[in-house]
Amino acid sequence: LVLLAGLWLGRHRLGRGPLVAFLIYGATIFPALGFFNVYPMRYSFVADHFQHFSGIAILALIAASLQTLVNHWKWVRPEPTAGSLMGTVAPGWSPWLALFMAPVLLPLVILTMLHVPDFANEETLWQHTLEKNPRAWMANNNLGLIYLDHLQYHEAARQFQLACDNYRLDYGPAAEHEEAQNNLARSLEAMGHFDEALVIYQHLLTRRQGDPVFMGNMAYLLARMKRYDQALELFRQTLSVNSKNFLAWVNLGTMLAEMERYPESDKCFISALSLEPKNQTANFNWGLSFTKR
Numbered sequence: 001l002v003l004l005a006g007l008w009l010g011r012h013r014l015g016r017g018p019l020v021a022f023l024i025y026g027a028t029i030f031p032a033l034g035f036f037n038v039y040p041m042r043y044s045f046v047a048d049h050f051q052h053f054s055g056i057a058i059l060a061l062i063a064a065s066l067q068t069l070v071n072h073w074k075w076v077r078p079e080p081t082a083g084s085l086m087g088t089v090a091p092g093w094s095p096w097l098a099l100f101m102a103p104v105l106l107p108l109v110i111l112t113m114l115h116v117p118d119f120a121n122e123e124t125l126w127q128h129t130l131e132k133n134p135r136a137w138m139a140n141n142n143l144g145l146i147y148l149d150h151l152q153y154h155e156a157a158r159q160f161q162l163a164c165d166n167y168r169l170d171y172g173p174a175a176e177h178e179e180a181q182n183n184l185a186r187s188l189e190a191m192g193h194f195d196e197a198l199v200i201y202q203h204l205l206t207r208r209q210g211d212p213v214f215m216g217n218m219a220y221l222l223a224r225m226k227r228y229d230q231a232l233e234l235f236r237q238t239l240s241v242n243s244k245n246f247l248a249w250v251n252l253g254t255m256l257a258e259m260e261r262y263p264e265s266d267k268c269f270i271s272a273l274s275l276e277p278k279n280q281t282a283n284f285n286w287g288l289s290f291t292k293r
Helices: 002-009 017-032 048-072 095-119 122-132 137-149 153-171 178-190 194-207 212-224 228-241 246-258 262-275 280-290
Strands: none
Touching: 002 017, 017 048, 095 122, 122 137, 137 153, 137 178, 153 178, 178 194, 178 212, 194 212, 212 228, 212 246, 228 246, 246 262, 246 280, 262 280
16 A cells, blocks of 8 residues: 555656556455355465465566666667667667566576476466475375376376365365265275275265266166175166266166166267267177177
8 A cells, every 4th residue: 555655646747657556456356365265265265376366566667667778778779870780679779688588587487497397288277286396185186196097097096085084174174075075986896896886975974965967877886896786776766866967877777778778878878969969988898798688
């Protein structure tokens, strides 16, 4: 406020540019200062990355100020002479200006080059995040999903477990990161630890009864465990909540085909393909069912 007051009082001498720049900066950074309940505040009350947008006004002010200095300092504005090479150089440029700017730009260039490898892909980004903040449970969960997609199930399970542990450190021992727990169960299931995965799904459904994602995942696990009756009931409950659950239709159709209940299986695959006609898994599983009839 003192700075804005000074810029307002000195607007006739300094010009309106500095005042306008700081007003734009203040107006664009204000929503991120904690006065509004926005989603990123759930993870950080600093939200410093919002300053990237607001900082444009300050950067423009700095650039304009430097150009003003260049225009007034004759020792950085050599006058071109007839027939000289200097006559082809843009006004306001000189080797002295380059010498002045090099100590400012060179460190920024070096820092940028050093950070480039951190952004090679999503995996390196989350790994770098965890190097800086080992308790970043969101990074643990996102990195675990990458490992899960890469079929690195043991490492995925480790990251999901860390996400659950770090979440409790931030929000208390009773807090539970349900998404990370669900992903942990998926990893355990992929490694063949069916009983451990089942315990997690059962626990999640006691916390969020009727959740279609948890019910669908548990139903798929029960089908893999050949507990078809329980799986069938859960699949039906899942689809009663959300009849457009594509994975539930595919998994139910696949299970019914294994049970040799082909007419019911066909209806499930038809429902699935009505949602995603070009899905390879649905088409392959349905086609595979015809080879067993």
